[in-house]
Amino acid sequence: MRDITPEALAALTGDRSRDRLLVTPWLDGAITWPGPLPVASWSIDWNRSRQIQGQVSLTVADEDGRLAPWMVDDVLGVGGPRLTCSLLIAGVGEEVMLGRYRITDAAPAQSWRSQRTVRGFDDQGLPVVTTEPPRWTSGGTVAVKADDETWGVQAADFLAPEVVVHQGSILAEIERLTDGIVTVSVADGVTDGTVPASVAYEGGRIDALGTLVRALGAQYRMTGDGQLHIFPATPGEPVWVIAPGEDGVLIDFARSYSAADFVNTVVVEGKSPDNKPLIGVAREMFGPLRTTGPHGLVPARRQSDILDTQAKVNQAAGTYLASAIRDRAIVLPVTCLPNPALEVGDVATLSTPVGDLTGPVETMRLSGGAAGVNAMELGITVSFEQVQVIGSRLRAAGQ
Template identity: 35%
Template sequence: MRLIDDVSLDALEGSRPADSLTVWAWRGDSLVVPEPLEVIDWSFEDQAGDSVKVGQRISVTVADPDGSLGAWRLDDPLSVAGARLQIIYRVGGAGAVNYGTFRVTGNEPDEVTESRVIDEYGYVEPDGLLEPHKRRVYMTRSVVKLEAVDLTVEPDRDRFEAPQSPGLGATVLGEVRRLLSRYFPVVVDPGVGDVAVSRQLVFDRERLEAVQDLLGRVSARYRMGGDGELHVYPRAAVPVWRVGPNEGLVRVQRKQSFDGLYNRWVVEGKEDGSGNPVRAAVSIDAGPLKYGGPHGRVPSFYSSEMITSTAAAVLYAIDLRDQFLASLALELNVECVPRPELQAGDRIEVGCPFEGRVVWIPGEITSIKRAGSTVPKGTSLTVVCAYGDVTAALDTTDWAQHLTGQLPPLTWDRMPATWGTIPAVIWDSL
């Protein structure tokens, strides 16, 4: 979550003058244009996940009255050979939120050229149709579309020229700082631990993939902050905001798809010492995905010569099943009022109408899309909610109604699938 002052937070909750975007253009440590660029239109996308291709992207269309911003040469002010954009979101009637600094990756001018004839005493147009003392001058008006990405693109492009390994006593966070120190400061958010790393570890070619793999060892990810710093943040964090009916929510949608909903895992390995084939299968035996139940029979297959016994095949099949169940999630598409401080990777709570009430479901923002011209057009979020959190949220009120006698007592065949998450105080009352 980006830093934001209390006055701006209060302004975001109510009516206010139009928000705006301020964009400064830099090359190295110098401004290449003395005034902020005149923004005509913009769109912004922020993604979180376990790929180096995620991150923040922005597209800005700016006015170019004299045609000087559309790049011809690589040393032109806004060329792709080093120009950067400093993006500031200004909350109408309040303060500002630093979006961050972005590397220009594309410069696309849309030019309109006009001409007119002026008087110029003594000028004669060579082989021209104009009478003496007349000159035709040309004027170019244009807008320029700039594409830019956050500064993690710099270490991503700077790959290792030779393999590297950690030094003596190296730790995950120490190595992350070492690998990224030349690009930006690294800030470790609360909740991120640190562990030692082996000197046998080898970083082969990709610098940013090495950082990602290191952070995976401490259940953390990275993202750029608003002041040009890289933040290391924990994957399992507390919600930083809630959005729901009468609390900033415009619309929430969801969609189910049965693609990838397996209920049996078949693992095959190399023949054992007796020449018998190594094979094991593990199924989901209860619930809505029960193998052979209404969902049908949907096996997933895996084979490896590294598996040399039936016992190992069984354990691996169980592991695949458990990984699948842990990964089950519901994706919510949330449209809300403009919230410039939110970032992909933040956890929030979404209030969803359900059976005449509002249930609050926690989830992680995996994608943010924003757009605007002179007025912001709102914020679109993709929020991934763990299936267990969804069912727990939907069933919580039912537990309370059962306990107060409003509904019949719970029986074992009617317990929710997430019975293990029921608070102890509720269990004690059953």
């Protein structure tokens, strides 16, 4: 979770009508606007399946035209300005940092008019206007989109193939690849590894980052203070309970299923020592998702050149299928009161009348406007086994 005091966490179930998003623009280390921007509406979306997980959309009120960008380094320009976003929990006067974002798109909507000053009226009732040159006034908005700092990693593609520099440390190699773009922090539980000397980088820098992080058995996200944080991919302990009741925070939750997510066949491809293709197939033979049943054939493919015998590809296919069955999950859409300290990858518990559902936060959306902060939208990944158990209990209880 993001940094938050116990007092602010306790205030999440209180009056939230005065909570506000605070957005501060800056460039090259200097704040470029006196006070928070006049934000009329906003949303921040996080999705841990995206390479750039955090994305901001703002509508900024611009009554006098001072915020409408003309130059790339203006306050809301696209040539490097950043936005620091925080959510003010008004009940305790605390700000929770939501991250640092680089402006990627800006679209001013302005209407200009010539203004003349009426000094009076002549004997015939006609207006007498000033002889000064016309003064132009503006009123409008600026639509702004911004991405978290991994945008810079994605943009900075390799200009030419690069070889590994730190073969003995994946973490050192990650720091090298992101040097000058983002700083890196590493959570407890992440164990460093080595990078094969045969690896060569070309094309997408962010693709290389993802490959190295996955090799650590880890994932990454941007922190509230703008660091690239690497943490274990294995879900940790729950950090928040979404519960109904007078003191709870649950407003509504639903569930959705996709037939394509329920893979029941795995095909693994390898190569023999004499470079001939090897194919291993494993099928789910029992239960409602069996390949011979109404669900039909829903395959997934894997490939590895290190599988060089028929026995190896057969064994790998069985292993992958067992893993796919064990890891089956659905993403539960949840609407609840906003908790700005929550992050994608955090584990949350969703309480129901007959038991709890627990899983990592896959997606998260905060939004609001001048009137306050809207309800928060989450996608929580829950194992299918948990959902089946709770569903059976709810059905039996007549819920």
